[in-house]
Amino acid sequence: MRDVYVAGIGITTFTRLEYPLSEIASYASMMALKDAGVTEVDQVYVANMGSPRVNHQTALASAVVDSLSLMPAGAAAIENGPASGASAIKAGFQAVASGMEDVVLVAGVERMREVNNLEATDFVATLTHPLAEYIYGVTLPAHAAMFTRMYMDRYGVTERHLAMVGVKNQNAALNNVWAHLQQEITLEGILDSPEAMTNNPYVAEPLRFFDACPVSDGGAALVLVSEEKARELGRPMIRITGVGQATDTHAVFEREDPTDLLAVRKAAKDAFAMAGLSPSDVDVAELHDAFTILEIVESEEVGFFPKGEGHIALEKGETALGGSIPINVGGGLKGRGHPVGATGVAQAWEIVTQLRGDGEARQVEGARIGFTCNFGGFGNNVVCLTFVRED
Amino acid sequence: MAREIYAYKCRLCGTLHYPFRMVCKECKQNDFFEFDTVPLPKAGTLVTWTRVYNLPAQYEVATLGLGIVELENGMRMLGQLEISEPELGMAVIGNVEVVRKEPYDDYYGMVFRAA
Structure with missing residues (x-):
């Protein structure tokens, strides 16, 4: 297997974007191609969850490759729910690692604000089990809420811990010009003051408005290349060293212990094993905090902290910038936004930015090893990646 | 007659499934639809x-x-x-x-x- 490097990265602002879906993907891709210094690629993978349903557009990769004048490169879209982004990176990795391609463009994109909030919520809910979950009106916030209540009962996580994740990540987004939310929040405003219940109402008890990521449009892109090509291009040598992916039962209630996220645990374990790393080696991590509880639980399942102690590490500031393992320093999904197909690629974009030392106010000093966890379904399809700066 | 929701019992190993899946998660040996329906308790x-x-x-x-x-x-x-x-x-x-x-x-x- 050949080594695979990230030679270029690009991203759009995550917000409500009044541009066609394929142009959002193409904008991020242009930035990544220019960053890498390439004008031709062998293969394009476009990660997207909802274009046929939300944007009434199919065969998205064909539109993107045309918009970028990359013909006759191979092109395909990859739909894997909210884990589409990292799944497309995995496909790109395999293409280069196998020796079949030398230069692969991976773009992730979603334009969810084209429909109203009710339709967007319903669109995401279609990833649940059709007969045992979806028909009951289950939404992703509802899944996260039921999960949170079990976690609170068993491990002592409180609404304050959830709010602390929200404050940490949303305020981290203030250091990221591409992030959707650019509004500082405080524990007083969303939890402690008499106005908190107005500012921060329940969306699905015990989760409140500020526990959930916003509904965003946006795109992100990477250029993946072989080692030979990476040296020729002369960009910082950021290598993808570990790729892990795992699945779990479609219906959440069917899991032996529904508070375990076994797919996260296995995907991370496999990524670390492939990379020859352990969780304690990681300098900076991007975890999939679509809901605040998920950052806490994933920080345990990927191995940064023992099970049930993620919220204690949070209290101690270990997951903040300057802590032992800074998590989501660019805002995470909570602050940056969560255009579902783009998220896995945007996580990689943030890690590469960090490993290049381009993080500015949010830079983790001396970061050389990065980790991403892209969480699909409600934990039924998860992709973890490790990144290492080699030069 | 009261309506029911059904679990699916593997005819080969007896494992109960809900919701339905095509292949038993325990024995993984099924041919098509080798399951019996059993009403779920209420x-x-x-x-x-x-x-x-x-x-x-x-x-x-x-x-x-x-x-x-x-x-x-x-x-x-x-x-x-x-x-x-x-x-x-x-x-x-x-x-x-x-x-x-x-x-x-x-x-x-x-x-x-x-x-």
Whole structure:
């Protein structure tokens, strides 16, 4: 297997974007191609969850490759729910690692604000089990809420811990010009003051408005290349060293212990094993905090902290910038936004930015090893990646 | 006649499944549809719950109660709750009713109430 490097990265602002879906993907891709210094690629993978349903557009990769004048490169879209982004990176990795391609463009994109909030919520809910979950009106916030209540009962996580994740990540987004939310929040405003219940109402008890990521449009892109090509291009040598992916039962209630996220645990374990790393080696991590509880639980399942102690590490500031393992320093999904197909690629974009030392106010000093966890379904399809700066 | 929701029992190894899957997760040996249907129990205890405020467009209610219930045979299922003050571990009893209405389609599922 050949080594695979990230030679270029690009991203759009995550917000409500009044541009066609394929142009959002193409904008991020242009930035990544220019960053890498390439004008031709062998293969394009476009990660997207909802274009046929939300944007009434199919065969998205064909539109993107045309918009970028990359013909006759191979092109395909990859739909894997909210884990589409990292799944497309995995496909790109395999293409280069196998020796079949030398230069692969991976773009992730979603334009969810084209429909109203009710339709967007319903669109995401279609990833649940059709007969045992979806028909009951289950939404992703509802899944996260039921999960949170079990976690609170068993491990002592409180609404304050959830709010602390929200404050940490949303305020981290203030250091990221591409992030959707650019509004500082405080524990007083969303939890402690008499106005908190107005500012921060329940969306699905015990989760409140500020526990959930916003509904965003946006795109992100990477250029993946072989080692030979990476040296020729002369960009910082950021290598993808570990790729892990795992699945779990479609219906959440069917899991032996529904508070375990076994797919996260296995995907991370496999990524670390492939990379020859352990969780304690990681300098900076991007975890999939679509809901605040998920950052806490994933920080345990990927191995940064023992099970049930993620919220204690949070209290101690270990997951903040300057802590032992800074998590989501660019805002995470909570602050940056969560255009579902783009998220896995945007996580990689943030890690590469960090490993290049381009993080500015949010830079983790001396970061050389990065980790991403892209969480699909409600934990039924998860992709973890490790990144290492080699030069 | 009371409506039922069914579990699926593997004809080869006897493992119960809900929801339905094509291949048994224990023995993985099935040919097509080698399952017998067995009605799910209706009594159980509440494992977790939520009250949802932002619902998909089809729901014309202010809030919706949802929960996971451990049934008396040890299997779990998700259902709607008609319980004003749910508590973890409380005893509940289910009834199969319409849980989602779409144009020309009624979807039936389990609705749990305090036992």
